[in-house]
Amino acid sequence: MSKRIGTFNVNGKNADTIVEPQMLLVDVLREKLDLTGTKRACAAGNCGACTVLADGDPICSCITLAVAAEGREIETVEGLRAADGTLHPLQQAFIDHCAAQCGYCTAGMLMTAKALLEANPRPTREDVKRALSGNSCRCTGYVKIIDAVMDAAQQINAAKEVAA
Amino acid sequence: MNDFAYVGKRMTKPDIYGKVTGEAKYTDDITLPGMVEGRILCAPVAHAKIVSIDTSEAEALPGVLCVLTHKDCPDIRFSRSTMAEALPEFAFTGERQDQFILTDKVRYMGDWVAAVAAEDITTAERALELIRVEYEPLPPVLDPFTALEQGAPVVHEDCADNIAFEMDHPFNCGDVEKAFAEADAVAEFSGVNSRQKHLHMETDVAIASFESDKRLVIYSPSQGPHLAKKHLTKRVFPDLDDGDIRWISPAIGGGFGARLALGVEPAAVLLARHCNRPVRVTTTREEDFQGYSSRTDMHQTIRVAATKEGKLLAIDQKIVSDSGAYLSHSATTSTVNMQKTLGVLKCDNIKGHLTVVYTNTPVTSGFRGYGNPEGAFVLQQALDRLAEKIGMDPMEFRLRNLKEPGDPSCFVPVTLEHTKLKECIDVGAEKFGWKDKWQGWDAAKEGRYRRGVGMSVLTHASGAGGFLLEHSSCVMKVLTDGSLNLIVSPCEMGQGIIGALTQVAAEATGLRYEQIRISTGDTDVTMFDIGSHASRSMLVIGNAVHAAGVKIHDQICERAVKYFEEHQVKLEASDIKVRAGEITSDKAPGVVIDVSKVAYDAIYDFGEGGSQLNASGSYLSTSHHPNHQAAFAEVEVDTETGQVTVVNYVSAHDIGRAINPLLVEAQMEGSLVQGIGFALTEDFVIDPETGKVLSDSLLTYRLPSTMDVPPMEHLLIEEPLEAGPFGAKGCGEAGLVNPAPAIANAIYDAVGIRVHSLPMSADKVLWALKHGTEEAPGQSRVSGQFL
Numbered sequence: 001m002s003k004r005i006g007t008f009n010v011n012g013k014n015a016d017t018i019v020e021p022q023m024l025l026v027d028v029l030r031e032k033l034d035l036t037g038t039k040r041a042c043a044a045g046n047c048g049a050c051t052v053l054a055d056g057d058p059i060c061s062c063i064t065l066a067v068a069a070e071g072r073e074i075e076t077v078e079g080l081r082a083a084d085g086t087l088h089p090l091q092q093a094f095i096d097h098c099a100a101q102c103g104y105c106t107a108g109m110l111m112t113a114k115a116l117l118e119a120n121p122r123p124t125r126e127d128v129k130r131a132l133s134g135n136s137c138r139c140t141g142y143v144k145i146i147d148a149v150m151d152a153a154q155q156i157n158a159a160k161e162v163a164a
Numbered sequence: 165m166n167d168f169a170y171v172g173k174r175m176t177k178p179d180i181y182g183k184v185t186g187e188a189k190y191t192d193d194i195t196l197p198g199m200v201e202g203r204i205l206c207a208p209v210a211h212a213k214i215v216s217i218d219t220s221e222a223e224a225l226p227g228v229l230c231v232l233t234h235k236d237c238p239d240i241r242f243s244r245s246t247m248a249e250a251l252p253e254f255a256f257t258g259e260r261q262d263q264f265i266l267t268d269k270v271r272y273m274g275d276w277v278a279a280v281a282a283e284d285i286t287t288a289e290r291a292l293e294l295i296r297v298e299y300e301p302l303p304p305v306l307d308p309f310t311a312l313e314q315g316a317p318v319v320h321e322d323c324a325d326n327i328a329f330e331m332d333h334p335f336n337c338g339d340v341e342k343a344f345a346e347a348d349a350v351a352e353f354s355g356v357n358s359r360q361k362h363l364h365m366e367t368d369v370a371i372a373s374f375e376s377d378k379r380l381v382i383y384s385p386s387q388g389p390h391l392a393k394k395h396l397t398k399r400v401f402p403d404l405d406d407g408d409i410r411w412i413s414p415a416i417g418g419g420f421g422a423r424l425a426l427g428v429e430p431a432a433v434l435l436a437r438h439c440n441r442p443v444r445v446t447t448t449r450e451e452d453f454q455g456y457s458s459r460t461d462m463h464q465t466i467r468v469a470a471t472k473e474g475k476l477l478a479i480d481q482k483i484v485s486d487s488g489a490y491l492s493h494s495a496t497t498s499t500v501n502m503q504k505t506l507g508v509l510k511c512d513n514i515k516g517h518l519t520v521v522y523t524n525t526p527v528t529s530g531f532r533g534y535g536n537p538e539g540a541f542v543l544q545q546a547l548d549r550l551a552e553k554i555g556m557d558p559m560e561f562r563l564r565n566l567k568e569p570g571d572p573s574c575f576v577p578v579t580l581e582h583t584k585l586k587e588c589i590d591v592g593a594e595k596f597g598w599k600d601k602w603q604g605w606d607a608a609k610e611g612r613y614r615r616g617v618g619m620s621v622l623t624h625a626s627g628a629g630g631f632l633l634e635h636s637s638c639v640m641k642v643l644t645d646g647s648l649n650l651i652v653s654p655c656e657m658g659q660g661i662i663g664a665l666t667q668v669a670a671e672a673t674g675l676r677y678e679q680i681r682i683s684t685g686d687t688d689v690t691m692f693d694i695g696s697h698a699s700r701s702m703l704v705i706g707n708a709v710h711a712a713g714v715k716i717h718d719q720i721c722e723r724a725v726k727y728f729e730e731h732q733v734k735l736e737a738s739d740i741k742v743r744a745g746e747i748t749s750d751k752a753p754g755v756v757i758d759v760s761k762v763a764y765d766a767i768y769d770f771g772e773g774g775s776q777l778n779a780s781g782s783y784l785s786t787s788h789h790p791n792h793q794a795a796f797a798e799v800e801v802d803t804e805t806g807q808v809t810v811v812n813y814v815s816a817h818d819i820g821r822a823i824n825p826l827l828v829e830a831q832m833e834g835s836l837v838q839g840i841g842f843a844l845t846e847d848f849v850i851d852p853e854t855g856k857v858l859s860d861s862l863l864t865y866r867l868p869s870t871m872d873v874p875p876m877e878h879l880l881i882e883e884p885l886e887a888g889p890f891g892a893k894g895c896g897e898a899g900l901v902n903p904a905p906a907i908a909n910a911i912y913d914a915v916g917i918r919v920h921s922l923p924m925s926a927d928k929v930l931w932a933l934k935h936g937t938e939e940a941p942g943q944s945r946v947s948g949q950f951l
């Protein structure tokens with residue numbers, strides 16, 4: 001096994017850490033970089049709890065080799081807040097709608113939803129359901145999560161219109 | 165209209181912030197200095213003698229700290245269920261203590277054979293592979309009816325007939341046979357639920373650490389850490405005492421009843437003891453599937469009888485439950501099935517019998533609803549069959565048999581004080597449009613896609629006063645800024661209890677909601693309490709909070725008298741009120757004093773009055789204050805594929821008062837979707853030859869996804885319960901009870917078939933559509949009825 005120093009770009013910052021070839025991205029994030037907001041719930045790519053963005057695309061960090069994430073821009077739930085601490089509209093909407101219960105699926109839901117809204121800023125309810133269909137949640141029954149994503153889309157669009 | 169400042173308001177909850185930012189710390193997010201990784205070796209066969217275990221190779225692996233087997237465990241058997249510590253002696257007799265931390269003999273595929281602690285997880289897993297175990301396979305017994313036969317393989321040597329528990333319905337009453345003989349109509353339904361998995365997203369995990377003063381600190385997501393701690397000291401490590409352990413429940417990644425049983429904590433403690441390092445034991449999702457914690461499958465037959473006018477005369481229930489290899493919660497959930505399920509309607513002649521059987525299959529446990537969803541699936545279909553026989557609208561049939569205050573409740577020794585089930589049915593039916601949609605028992609449906617409607621009613625508890633140890637206590641202290649520290653025992657698993665208790669505390673004290681901070685989950689800090697389950701937290705813990713809150717409120721009023729004097733108003737404390745942080749009196753219009761002033765002066769009083777505002781509150785519940793629900797489902801059945809889609813679901817809830825309707829709704833939505841999974845897709849499949857769990861991943865076990873969420877409405881029937889904090893009853897558990905029977909009854913209305921085993925998946929529906937129920941592949945072995 002060859003250990004070496006890997007460089008990861010996470011939430012806009014470069015971090016060096018020791019990686020081994022068999023390490024998964026979720027391990028590097030959680031164990032090496034202390035970013036424990038990303039959760040592992042199945043470790044098999046089936047539940048979406050570990051979803052992070054790689055160059056804007058949602059990926060399962062539990063089945064992504066760490067070395068394959070080098071050179072890509074990784075974004076985790078910890079990177080959602082603005083530099084001044086303001087919550088991302090998705091986070092605010094999840095709070096307002098009470099869309100997290102135990103919270104174990106929440107980081108994955110937020111990251112998947114962020115990718116959706118970037119690709120499709122005006123989704124229908126059906127679009128949201130489809131985008132999140134690979135993210136399991138045992139607690140909420142999904143209703144408030146879908147409500148929150150719809151609401152966040154509106155907030156983001158309204159803010160853009162004001163800015164324009 | 166009340167004029168509460170916070171109670172009854174739709175508000176989000178304080179613990180959600182950390183969950184959307186990733187800051188919330190769950191057990192697996194905690195790292196202790198020097199902590200090492202523990203893993204458990206699971207047996208690869210369903211039933212075997214362990215001839216020998218050679219751990220030398222594993223021990224020799226660099227980085228391995230210890231490898232433990234049965235001989236390293238305390239020589240004492242315990243049950244994973246912690247309920248023994250909450251039950252009175254009389255009720256406890258049936259709770260068998262039947263397993264070791266690491267087993268002496270393999271009783272199911274996945275049974276724990278050895279445990280390893282190593283410097284890192286990779287080494288720990290490699291060590292597991294190096295443990296050489298010689299098994300002498302024994303013939304397994306994989307279903308409860310075979311297990312009951314003479315000469316069947318024996319799962320536990322001290323239980324030759326494999327009967328782990330047996331009892332008659334605790335409240336057998338009347339003369340059931342006579343009632344059946346005299347009835348105008350008799351109906352029967354047999355069915356069995358599947359072993360629905362809790363599927364809490366956070367897999368089982370625990371950290372155990374012996375501090376330098378020998379004190380044991382456990383971090384694990386328990387739903388009832390005080391109970392778990394007591395159980396651990398009394399039954400697993402008798403050399404430890406209650407005070408030797410500090411149990412911390414960090415953020416909990418879902419519970420649903422699973423965390424009411426011990427998980428890997430005993431193994432973590434054992435390893436930590438042997439290697440003198442903090443040990444974190446983790447499990448994988450596959451191990452969770454192969455291992456333990458699911459609903460108990462209860463094979464049931466229920467016979468019911470009525471007069472032609474629709475009076476329910478008698479119920480006769482037989483249950484054969486498959487507990488799996490160890491008893492855990494199976495006996496208690498099955499007895500709750502008898503009480504709650506049969507107790508929903510008025511009936512003077514009730515009889516029941518329960519047999520809980522050991523098999524060489526994974527251990528089952530208590531799951532949200534705790535026997536009630538399992539029972540309702542069968543009873544509510546038997547009731548529909550009975551209504552059909554007398555040609556009566558099924559809703560009308562239920563309406564004619566409602567209990568009233570003064571009748572025995574579902575827990576018979578306790579009288580029913582409060583029920584709004586009739587209102588639930590009326591309001592739900594109106595919203596759903598039952599009168600138009602229900603077209604009679606012989607309504608003809610045509611075409612490939614056929615729609616049907618069905619309904620179901622339930623009663624469930626707010627705790628189990630009169631039965632369990634239903635008391636709770638809390639402590640409050642007010643800081644100089646008028647903020648409040650509330651130290652209280654609920655376990656926040658996502659259900660929102662922290663938010664709701666914050667509202668109760670704010671309302672009762674008169675302090676500001678935003679300034680209330682709750683400390684919980686640490687047994688060194690909180691007072692004894694049996695944990696969050698049975699929808700008890702709001703009623704029992706909420707009342708304790710209310711009791712303390714009123715004391716704080718009164719202390720503020722007494723101290724405020726002198727501030728009114730400064731405004732030249734002479735008042736009694738009883739003239740003063742505190743609300744949302746402001747102190748006012750009707751007798752002193754225009755005068756508003758901030759609570760922070762009183763709170764500050766109370767502490768910074770160098771004279772005789774100096775004392776922080778503080779109070780404790782306790783509550784003991786002697787009744788279980790049932791909540792009720794009526795649900796109406798509409799389904800569409802695709803007769804070509806057997807696919808069932810829920811197209812609409814309306815449910816009305818008798819919950820006393822909703823402290824926070826948003827949180828109640830969230831509970832109802834979540835439990836409904838769990839209920840739809842229970843009804844239609846979640847199938848726990850065990851290989852009938854080998855005992856291996858075949859549905860061992862989220863690919864093969866179909867959890868509902870966003871695509872399975874139907875349009876739904878949850879209606880709240882609010883008439884305050886006198887005994888409840890601000891009138892509230894418990895509400896979180898019950899929502900999982902009605903979906904399966906309401907959907908089953910709707911399927912029958914749509915296509916005229918009944919599927920007797922859960923889930924009612926497309927293949928079974930299709931089979932029944934093709935062949936008719938009479939030729940179905942199996943027969944109920946409880947009654948001989950076709951399954």
Ligand code: FES
Binds near residue numbers: 042048051060061062
């Ligand atoms: S943990 Fe990665 S998909 Fe489930």
Ligand code: FES
Binds near residue numbers: 105136140417
């Ligand atoms: S909030 Fe618990 S799994 Fe989604």
